[in-house]
Amino acid sequence: MSGTHTTIRQQGAAGPGPAQGGRKRRGVRLCHFHGNPNSYNAALSFAEAGELIRFHTSIYDPLGTGRRAHPELPKSYVSTHPMWEVLRLASRMIPFRRWDGESQSFVDLVSRRFDTTTAGT
Numbered sequence: 001m002s003g004t005h006t007t008i009r010q011q012g013a014a015g016p017g018p019a020q021g022g023r024k025r026r027g028v029r030l031c032h033f034h035g036n037p038n039s040y041n042a043a044l045s046f047a048e049a050g051e052l053i054r055f056h057t058s059i060y061d062p063l064g065t066g067r068r069a070h071p072e073l074p075k076s077y078v079s080t081h082p083m084w085e086v087l088r089l090a091s092r093m094i095p096f097r098r099w100d101g102e103s104q105s106f107v108d109l110v111s112r113r114f115d116t117t118t119a120g121t
Contacts, residue, residue: 034085
């Protein structure tokens with residue numbers, strides 16, 4: 001697996017978003033491991049349509065900086081799984097090529113770990 005991908009799952013589940021009230025219904029779980037404007041806009045569109053159950057990403061609005069975030073996407077829809085992405089970002093400072101957080105193999109590793117984590121949600 002190379003590059004970035006977005007996973008959309010449609011399923012029936014008790015939705016955690018504010019519009020669901022815990023009722024069982026069909027909806028969308030959107031997963032994007034590092035988030036980007038396209039994935040945030042997709043999540044917002046599903047939320048506005050009442051279809052978003054949860055948006056999973058690695059890091060979202062860290063320390064309230066507004067980075068890696070969308071100002072109109074309610075945080076009640078967002079679940080973060082930061083461990084592997086934080087490790088990848090920190091490893092960018094290590095001078096060993098094998099552990100370089102910008103290498104494609106490291107990005108792929110983080111992506112696979114994110115997929116494994118979110119697959120069971």
